[in-house]
Amino acid sequence: MTKSLAGLFRARHKDAAGPALYARGLRLCGEHLAGEGDASGGPQVRLIRAIGAFAAALDSPSADPFDALLQVGERALETGGERGLGLALGLAESSAAIRQRSKGAWRLRGLALDGLGRGDEALRCYERYTTLLGDGPTAPEVARRMDTLRRRRACVDKAVALFPEQGAGLAALLAEPTATTAAVEPRFAAFVRERVAEHGPGDPAVRRLLDLYGRHRRLVERSAVPDPLLGGTVPVGVSGLRGLLAGRTVCVVSNAGDVAGGSLGAEIDGYDLVVRCDGYRLHAEGTGERTGLHAVTLRGAAPWDEPAWTRPADIRLVFGDPAAAWRRTVRTRLVPGAQEHVGDASLRRPLGDPALLGEGGWDAATTTAFTVLRLLDFLDASPRLDLIGFTPPGRLRPREAEWVMDRATHVDDSKMRIALR
Numbered sequence: 001m002t003k004s005l006a007g008l009f010r011a012r013h014k015d016a017a018g019p020a021l022y023a024r025g026l027r028l029c030g031e032h033l034a035g036e037g038d039a040s041g042g043p044q045v046r047l048i049r050a051i052g053a054f055a056a057a058l059d060s061p062s063a064d065p066f067d068a069l070l071q072v073g074e075r076a077l078e079t080g081g082e083r084g085l086g087l088a089l090g091l092a093e094s095s096a097a098i099r100q101r102s103k104g105a106w107r108l109r110g111l112a113l114d115g116l117g118r119g120d121e122a123l124r125c126y127e128r129y130t131t132l133l134g135d136g137p138t139a140p141e142v143a144r145r146m147d148t149l150r151r152r153r154a155c156v157d158k159a160v161a162l163f164p165e166q167g168a169g170l171a172a173l174l175a176e177p178t179a180t181t182a183a184v185e186p187r188f189a190a191f192v193r194e195r196v197a198e199h200g201p202g203d204p205a206v207r208r209l210l211d212l213y214g215r216h217r218r219l220v221e222r223s224a225v226p227d228p229l230l231g232g233t234v235p236v237g238v239s240g241l242r243g244l245l246a247g248r249t250v251c252v253v254s255n256a257g258d259v260a261g262g263s264l265g266a267e268i269d270g271y272d273l274v275v276r277c278d279g280y281r282l283h284a285e286g287t288g289e290r291t292g293l294h295a296v297t298l299r300g301a302a303p304w305d306e307p308a309w310t311r312p313a314d315i316r317l318v319f320g321d322p323a324a325a326w327r328r329t330v331r332t333r334l335v336p337g338a339q340e341h342v343g344d345a346s347l348r349r350p351l352g353d354p355a356l357l358g359e360g361g362w363d364a365a366t367t368t369a370f371t372v373l374r375l376l377d378f379l380d381a382s383p384r385l386d387l388i389g390f391t392p393p394g395r396l397r398p399r400e401a402e403w404v405m406d407r408a409t410h411v412d413d414s415k416m417r418i419a420l421r
Contacts, residue, residue, distance in 0.1 A: 021094045022058060025069050028090045029054065047075040047084075066102075069095055073108045080115070080305065088112040103132045107142060114145055117181035120174075123149045140308045140335045148219050155216035156188060162205045162212075163195055181220065188213065233334070235344040236315070238356070238379070244315060244341065245381040248272035252373050253287060254389025254416075255279075260286040264415060268388060273314075275376075277368040280311075293317065294339070295372035299364070304329040310338055317343040319350070319371050321364075350375040361399075370400040377407075377420060387418040 029051045050072040057063035073091035076084045092109035095102055110125030126146045130138050138146075156174060160167035170191050173179055192213045199206050236244065252275040253259065253268055260283040268274055268288035275293045282289055294313035298320030300306070306329075309316060316339040320326040326348050334342060346355070351362040351371060357378055362371075369390065376385055387404065390396055391413050396404060405411075410419040 021098050022065055022069065025072070025091050025094045026055065026058070028087055028094075029072060043075065043079040043084075047072070047079055050075040066095065066098060069098075070102075070104045070108060073112070077108065077111055077115070080302070082116070085112050085115040089116065101132055103129055106132065107139060110142065110145075114149070118178060119149045119152065119181060120177065120179060123153075140310060144332070152216055152219045155212045155219070156184065159188070159191070159209050159212045159216075162209050163191075166195065166198075167191060185220065188216065233336070233339055234341050236341045237344050237346045240341070241315070241317075241343065241347065242379045242381045245273065245376065245379060248382055249384040249386075250275060250293075250376060250382045251386040251388050252277070252369055252376075252390075253280075254369065254387075254395055255281070256389050256392070256395060258392070259389035259416065262286045262416075264388065265289070267415070271384075271386075273382075275372060276313075277372065293372070295319065295368050297366075297368040297371065298326065298329055304332045306333065308333045308335050310335050313339050315339065315341045315343070317347055317372060317375075319348055319368065321349050321352075323348070347375070350378070365397070367396060367400060370396055370404075373404070373420075383421060384419070385421045387420070389416045390418055391416045 050068070054065065054068040054072050057065040057068040069091060073088045073095065076088040076091065078084070088108060089112035092105055092112055095105035096109055099105060106125050106129040110122045110129060113119075113125060114122035123146060126142050126149075129142060130146075153174075156170070160171045160174075164171075170184075170187050173184060173187055192209055195206055195209055201207070201210070234240075249271045250273045251268060251271045255277065260281060263285055265283070265285045265288040269290045271292075273292035274288060274290045275295060276291050277295050278297065280291075280294075281287070282291075291311065291313045293315040294309070294311065295317045296309065296319070298318065303320065303325060316334070318326065318330055320329065323345065326345065330342070346353075350356040351359055351366065351374060357374060369387070373385075373387065376382060390401075390404070391411060393401070395401075404418060404420070407420055408418050409421065411417070412419075
C-alpha cells in the first residue's frame, strides 16, 4: 500500500472519536502479528485475513472500518490464549470508545474479559450489552455466561457469609474490580482447607461450605445450562434415530461453492430429510432452505469454546471423542429450541463403536459427511439415500470416496448426485 498513514486514517464525520482509535486498533494488530511464530492453523489464518480486510476498509470510502475492526476482534477471540484474548480485548475497548452504544463492541469486550478470567468486569460488559439490546434476544453464549458468572459469585459470597471474620481477606479480594479467577481460586481453596482443619468436616457450616465450593468448581470448569431440558429437545439413540428415518428419502448436501451457486435448491428441498454438515451456509436457489438433520464433528483442543449451534434443525447429531469432551461440548453449545431431537452418547462415534459399525482405521480427520452417511446407510431405514455435491474429486478423502463409489447405484454428474439406494 503506497498511501501514507495520514491517508489511511482519514477522519470520518460519523465517528466522533476520529482516526486515532482506528490507528490504535491497527497498531494492536501489527504488534500481535509481529509476536507470532509460524502458526498456520485455521483460526490464525482467519485472523490474518480479517486484519487485511480491516486495513483495506480504512482506505475505502464505501467500507465501514468499524465493522471490519469488530470482525478482527471476533477472529482474535477464536484464536484464544492470552495473546488472542488480549488482542480481542484491546480491539473491543477501541470499538466501544468509537461507538459507545455498539452492542457488538460490548459483547466482544465481555467475552474477551471472560476468557481472561476477569469475571466481574465481563459481567458488567454483558449487562451493558443486554441493556443496549432492549427487548431483543440475548446471544445464547452471553446468556449462559451471565448466568454462570452470577452463580459462581453467589457461591463465594455465601461461603464468606458462613465464616465472615475468617473470610474478610477473601471478601476484600472479591471487592477488587479487576480480581481474576486465577487470583480468587487459590484463595477460595485455601479458605476451605483452613475451615475444614479448624472445625472438622462434620461441622454443619463446613459441610455447607464444601457443597458451595464443589458447585463453584463445577461452574469454573464448565458453564451452567440455562435450560437443562433444552427447550423440550428429545435425546435419541440408535433405535430412536432409525424410527425418525424410517421410510423417508434422504440427501446429504455438500457445503461446496458450486452447490451454493447452482440451481438444485428446489430439488434438494424435495427430499423428506435434508442433511447438512458442520458450518453450512444456505443459498435457497442452490442449496435449498430446509435442514432436517444437522451433523457436526468436534475438532480442536477446546470444541466447547466454539460458537453455539443456533441454526434450527429437526435432528442434531454431534460426533466426537473422548466422551468427556463430547459431553462438555454438547452441554455448552446446544441452544434450547434450536432442535427437536439430539443424538445421545450412543451415536457420538458410529464408525469406531463396536455396537454400531465398529471399524478401525478411521481417524479424527474423517469428514462429517462420510460419518453421517455411513451411519444412515448402516441404519438402513431410508428407501433413498443420495449424496449431492460430492462427485468432484477432493470433497471426500480418498478412502471415503472409494467406499462411496464401490456402493453407488447411480452417479449423475450433471446434478452432482451419487445414489446409494
